[in-house]
Amino acid sequence: MDPIGVFDSGVGGLTVVAALRRRLPAESILYLGDTARLPYGSKSPETVTRYTRRNIEFLVGRGVKAVVIACNTASALALEHLHLAPGMPLWGVIEPGARAAAAVSRGRVGVIATEATVRSDAYPQALRRLRPDLSVVSRACPLFVPLVEEGWHDDEVTARVAERYLAPLLEADIDTLVLGCTHYPLLKSVLARIVGPAVTLVDSAEAVAEVVAQGLTQAGLALPSHEGREGGAATQHLCVTDAGLSFQAVAGRILGAPDLPLEWVEVV
Ligand code: DGL
Numbered sequence: 596m597d598p599i600g601v602f603d604s605g606v607g608g609l610t611v612v613a614a615l616r617r618r619l620p621a622e623s624i625l626y627l628g629d630t631a632r633l634p635y636g637s638k639s640p641e642t643v644t645r646y647t648r649r650n651i652e653f654l655v656g657r658g659v660k661a662v663v664i665a666c667n668t669a670s671a672l673a674l675e676h677l678h679l680a681p682g683m684p685l686w687g688v689i690e691p692g693a694r695a696a697a698a699v700s701r702g703r704v705g706v707i708a709t710e711a712t713v714r715s716d717a718y719p720q721a722l723r724r725l726r727p728d729l730s731v732v733s734r735a736c737p738l739f740v741p742l743v744e745e746g747w748h749d750d751e752v753t754a755r756v757a758e759r760y761l762a763p764l765l766e767a768d769i770d771t772l773v774l775g776c777t778h779y780p781l782l783k784s785v786l787a788r789i790v791g792p793a794v795t796l797v798d799s800a801e802a803v804a805e806v807v808a809q810g811l812t813q814a815g816l817a818l819p820s821h822e823g824r825e826g827g828a829a830t831q832h833l834c835v836t837d838a839g840l841s842f843q844a845v846a847g848r849i850l851g852a853p854d855l856p857l858e859w860v861e862v863v
Contacts, residue, residue: 596623596818596829597623597658597659597660598622598623598624598625598658598659598660598830598832599615599619599622599623599624599625599659599660599661599662599663599807599811600624600625600626600627600651600654600655600657600659600661600662600663601615601624601625601626601627601662601663601665602626602627602628602629602650602651602654602662602663602664602665602666602669603627603628603629603665603666603669603777604628604629604630604632604633604634604635604636604646604666604668604669604740605628605629605630605633605634605740605743605744605778605842606628606743606744606778606781606842606845606846606849607665607666607740607743607776607777607778607779607781608626608628608663608665608666608777609626609628609665609845609846609849609850610665610777610778610780610781610798610800610849611663611665611688611777611799611800611803611804612624612626612665612831612849612850613800613849613850614800614801614803614804615663615803615804615807616831616850617804618801618804618805618807618808619804619807619808619811619817620829621818621819621829622811622817622818622829623829623830623831623832624830624831624832625654625657625659625832625834626831626832626833626834627650627653627654627834627835627836627860627862628833628834628835628836628839628842628846629646629650629835629836629862630835630836630837630838630839630842631835631836631837631862632646632836633740633744634709634737634740634741635666635668635669635709635711636668636708636709636710636711636712636735636737636740636776637709637710637711637737638711639711640672640673640711640715643668643669643672643673643711644672644673644676646669647664647669647672647673647677648673648677649862649863650669650862651677651679651685653834653860653862655679655680655683660683660816661683661684661685661686661807661810661811661814661816662679662683662684662685662686663685663686663688663803663807664685664686664687664688665688665777665803666688666777667688667689667692667708667709667712667717667775667776667777667799668708668709668711668712668776669687670687670688670689670717671687671689671708671711671712671715671717671718672711672712672715674687674689682814684810684811684814684816686803686806686807686810688777688799688803689717689718689721689775689799690721690806691799691802691803691805691806692718692773692774692775692797692798692799692802692803693718693721693722693724693725693773694725694802695797695799695801695802696722696771696773696797697722697725697726697729699771699795699797700726700729700770700771700795701770701771702728702729702730702770703729703730703732703767703768703769703770703771704722704729704730704731704732704769704770704771704772704773705731705732705733705734705761705764705767705769705771705772705773705794706718706719706722706731706732706733706734706772706773706775707733707734707735707736707739707760707761707764707772707773707774707775707776707779708733708735708736708773708775708776709735709736709737709740709775709776710735710737712735712775712776713733713734713735713775714735718731718733718773718775719731719733730767732763732764732767732769733775734760734761734763734764736756736757736760736776736779738756738760739753739756739757739760739776739778739779739782740776740778742756742782743778743779743781743782743845744778744841744842744845745841746841746844746845746848748781748782748784748785749782749784749785750785753782753785754785754788754789757782757785757786757789758789761786761789761790764790765789765790765794769790769794770793770794770795771794771795771797772786772790772794772795772796772797773797773799774786774796774797774798774799777799777800779798780798780800781845781849783796783798831850831855832858833846833855833856833857833858834857834858834859834860835857835858835859835860836859836860836861836862837859838859839857842857843855843857
């Protein structure tokens with residue numbers, strides 16, 4: 596039973612893994628957190644594309660049947676340059692996130708993401724393709740990823756930082772806020788308090804899980820739902836490219852299983 600390969604620069608992609616496990620409980624998952632090279636969000640498109648290629652080669656080398664780029668930065672910068680072997684599905688997170696936002700917005704969308712994702716303009720382009728009427732304001736939030744990796748999710752310091760980042764978006768009177776980095780759903784409670792109930796938060800994880808479920812079925816790669824975890828066989832295996840004490844603590848919180856074993860791997 597080949598697993599689905601999923602990667603991110605760190606713990607953020609596990610928010611997508613949690614959604615995949617809810618939507619596809621029978622499927623096994625092999626996760627790679629590229630902790631040695633995090634953050635991706637401050638790096639050039641060439642570098643992020645190179646890291647993305649290496650990560651995918653690693654996952655494919657371990658026998659995955661499909662790959663999910665659970666990182667907005669890598670999806671925005673690298674996805675269009677990648678060509679996998681025929682029959683090996685590959686999904687990013689930008690398009691599903693943009694679709695989810697376009698479906699709920701009343702017209703004014705805010706996007707928060709890493710610097711590289713904002714610079715790529717991937718979200719505004721995807722949103723306007725879907726709904727040319729939308730006005731889109733973006734804001735890079737580079738301090739969020741280290742705060743999440745540190746585990747400061749619902750914290751006074753994080754709230755102060757978030758207030759500052761979100762102020763221009765609130766001034767622009769947004770009605771929808773896209774969490775355009777897979778780390779950010781972990782800050783949902785802080786962000787929701789700051790933006791208030793009139794702004795809908797869009798986390799692409801559930802939308803990505805749905806796209807993967809449909810894609811696996813179309814490709815003839817989905818497991819029958821009676822197999823896998825329900826039958827006791829689905830596994831989740833976590834790999835990191837550098838030691839990850841805080842990774843382990845945060846991963847345990849996201850996946851609801853403390854002390855998850857981590858395999859330390861080299862991806863070059
Ligand atoms: N979680 C990633 C994203 O969705 C990247 C964070 C980073 O490494 O900067 O963009």
